[in-house]
Amino acid sequence: MDQRPEAESSRRVPIVGVKEIDDDHREILFFLAQIKTNKENTPKILDVLSTFVQKHFAAEERLLRDACCPKPMVDSHSRDHARIQDLFVDGLVCQAPTCEQLDAFRVAILDHIGSFDMVMAEWCRMVQFVPKESPQTES
Numbered sequence: 001m002d003q004r005p006e007a008e009s010s011r012r013v014p015i016v017g018v019k020e021i022d023d024d025h026r027e028i029l030f031f032l033a034q035i036k037t038n039k040e041n042t043p044k045i046l047d048v049l050s051t052f053v054q055k056h057f058a059a060e061e062r063l064l065r066d067a068c069c070p071k072p073m074v075d076s077h078s079r080d081h082a083r084i085q086d087l088f089v090d091g092l093v094c095q096a097p098t099c100e101q102l103d104a105f106r107v108a109i110l111d112h113i114g115s116f117d118m119v120m121a122e123w124c125r126m127v128q129f130v131p132k133e134s135p136q137t138e139s
């Protein structure tokens with residue numbers, strides 16, 4: 001059995017069923033695992049992760065709009081992205097992150113995936129909407 005940190009993280013990520021989104025989620029959890037095991041490169045990893053998370057959230061919000069999700073769903077989802085972004089900036093970027101801050105951010109991401117992203121994916125299935133391009137590769 002593969003015991004690499006990224007493999008462990010991947011096992012715990014809820015699967016929403018939209019490949020592009022699931023791939024991004026695994027990547028985010030991979031970055032977080034890397035910070036824990038690669039302390040000397042933490043600033044660089046946080047920088048890359050910050051950009052990745054921003055693009056991912058923007059892609060999800062674009063998906064919500066493209067799939068014609070109801071506005072209250074789009075708004076609440078976007079607010080939760082902003083909450084997580086604040087956690088990221090306050091807890092990780094503005095200081096050397098502690099294990100507790102990393103865990104808190106990881107839990108926030110996993111909770112978001114297990115709730116908001118699951119609802120988004122369920123809506124996409126319900127209206128039979130399939131994203132045309134990968135969220136991270138779309139310009």
Ligand SMILES: [Fe+2]
Nearest residue numbers: 060112116117
């Ligand atoms: Fe989301």
